[in-house]
Amino acid sequence: MTKPAPDSLALLSVAEMAGADEAAIASGIAGFALMERAGRAVADAVSRRGRPGERVLVLCGPGKNGGDGFVAARLLEARGFAITLALAGERGQLTGDAGEAAAGWQGPVLAVAEIRPEDHAIIVDALFGAGLNRPLGGAVAALVERVNASDLPVISVDVPSGVSGDSGMTAGPAIRADETVTFFRLKPGHLLYPGRALCGVVTLADIGITAEMVFGPGKPPPMTFSNEPALWQGQLPRHEAGTHKYRRGAVAVAAGGLAGVGAPRLGARAALRIGAGLATIICRPEALATHAGRGPDALMQIAAADGAAFEAALATRKLSALLAGPALGLDAMAAEVVTAALCAKLPLVLDADALTVLAARSELLEELAGRRSVPTVLTPHEGEFLRLFGDRAPYASGASRLVRARTAATATASVVVLKGPDTVIAAPDGRAAINATGSAALATAGSGDVLGGIVTGLLAQGMPAFEAACAAVWLHGKAGEALGFGLIADDLPEALPGALRLVAG
Ligand SMILES: NC(=O)C1=CN([C@@H]2O[C@H](COP(=O)(O)OP(=O)(O)OC[C@H]3O[C@@H](n4cnc5c(N)ncnc54)[C@H](O)[C@@H]3O)[C@@H](O)[C@H]2O)[C@H](O)CC1
Numbered sequence: 001m002t003k004p005a006p007d008s009l010a011l012l013s014v015a016e017m018a019g020a021d022e023a024a025i026a027s028g029i030a031g032f033a034l035m036e037r038a039g040r041a042v043a044d045a046v047s048r049r050g051r052p053g054e055r056v057l058v059l060c061g062p063g064k065n066g067g068d069g070f071v072a073a074r075l076l077e078a079r080g081f082a083i084t085l086a087l088a089g090e091r092g093q094l095t096g097d098a099g100e101a102a103a104g105w106q107g108p109v110l111a112v113a114e115i116r117p118e119d120h121a122i123i124v125d126a127l128f129g130a131g132l133n134r135p136l137g138g139a140v141a142a143l144v145e146r147v148n149a150s151d152l153p154v155i156s157v158d159v160p161s162g163v164s165g166d167s168g169m170t171a172g173p174a175i176r177a178d179e180t181v182t183f184f185r186l187k188p189g190h191l192l193y194p195g196r197a198l199c200g201v202v203t204l205a206d207i208g209i210t211a212e213m214v215f216g217p218g219k220p221p222p223m224t225f226s227n228e229p230a231l232w233q234g235q236l237p238r239h240e241a242g243t244h245k246y247r248r249g250a251v252a253v254a255a256g257g258l259a260g261v262g263a264p265r266l267g268a269r270a271a272l273r274i275g276a277g278l279a280t281i282i283c284r285p286e287a288l289a290t291h292a293g294r295g296p297d298a299l300m301q302i303a304a305a306d307g308a309a310f311e312a313a314l315a316t317r318k319l320s321a322l323l324a325g326p327a328l329g330l331d332a333m334a335a336e337v338v339t340a341a342l343c344a345k346l347p348l349v350l351d352a353d354a355l356t357v358l359a360a361r362s363e364l365l366e367e368l369a370g371r372r373s374v375p376t377v378l379t380p381h382e383g384e385f386l387r388l389f390g391d392r393a394p395y396a397s398g399a400s401r402l403v404r405a406r407t408a409a410t411a412t413a414s415v416v417v418l419k420g421p422d423t424v425i426a427a428p429d430g431r432a433a434i435n436a437t438g439s440a441a442l443a444t445a446g447s448g449d450v451l452g453g454i455v456t457g458l459l460a461q462g463m464p465a466f467e468a469a470c471a472a473v474w475l476h477g478k479a480g481e482a483l484g485f486g487l488i489a490d491d492l493p494e495a496l497p498g499a500l501r502l503v504a505g
């Protein structure tokens, strides 16, 4: 059993965050005390950006997000800022902690239609947070557009108004913030686009809720994480001094013919660079000479003329993991290779063409579900995901990437890496992680082939599938960051030793 992931990386859904609130209150902290601390954290963020005397516009909504705003307004006025407070809603409707916070505000409460954002230096967005339950409309939507058009610095409370805390998605207008102050733990919406971009810098404030209260004995373990080294570093392969190449695992990469020689080699090189002891390309006979003529010398190649020969090649080699997909082809031979790959009891990564082949043959998808006991990782990008799972709920591209990846992982009994600028890694057991490393520089031909090779290389060294996929995505991103724009996929394997040094214990 792998050691439990650190709760410091936990991401909490809106509902889980409400549970954290309740746990804190059950432990004896008054709900209003939480709001006071939340409002203070917001006031501190404004104080870091502005100077007393400056005009601050505080936009409050009808619920507790607005309550945080009322507290922040009161504290900022006491610090010498000139506060304009506007309420989207009726003051008489404010109840509970928000009503108490509003009662603490002695200044005027304007209507949304009365204010001019442009007359201020800083704007606090305390309109909607965890309670957003429909697209912003009417006067509030118009206000959001005016705030965004003002180009003034905006500090959002909890999440930018209009952004879903669970998915990061926006169904209508949404505030574009320079900074978002949130509480206790991040939400998925802080790391999933467009929410991640709309948040600006996310500041995590301690409002008195402790890990003990939320993750302590008897509480369910966290299942959603920010993809950071602490999540998998302990499972990275370690090689003692006396090791040898066979101990470091042997990778095979199923390749196609002459049409795509480069892609499988990128995967194989990445597997070697991440630490696999051996890598062999199994290609079609017409491509053998081409593969043989290319470096690195550590890379071997053999030919397989059909599915049976491929299966025999797998059976006669002491392999530890297999990558199938990069430039595999989409013809009958490719389908035979994917079938053989699924039937071999080898840790397996399916990428690119193998996913397209899988999508075209539903019987193979059933084979996948039968591989419960063998580590299997699928690494689709958006298009491959939709081809595999269809564009219907809950897989549809309009749904939360977290939900989509999780559902796919359960359906295929495989780890699913839904690639993108906010790659989500989901395991069949319900765990999921959202990645934040990398940059647009990685959107280049062959980048995915390298990622597939890194995952395969880590599986070959015995790393569990979910942790191997999380580590691979993180390292791939870091390699891309180190190289920056101008990188081509060929550079990525060579940048892996540097990325590994960031996490080498
Ligand atoms: N531990 C914590 O996380 C703390 C969180 N706090 C703050 O509480 C809010 C959540 O407050 P809640 O009252 O549940 O919801 P909101 O204030 O976000 O929304 C208010 C209300 O608005 C209605 N509504 C929803 N969507 C729309 C819409 N599109 N148009 C109009 N009206 C809408 C709906 O009825 C909502 O109930 C959280 O974000 C934190 O900021 C605590 O203050 C501190 C501890």
Ligand SMILES: [K+]
Binding pocket: 065, 125, 126, 127, 128, 129, 156, 157, 158, 159, 160, 161
């Ligand atoms: K907000």
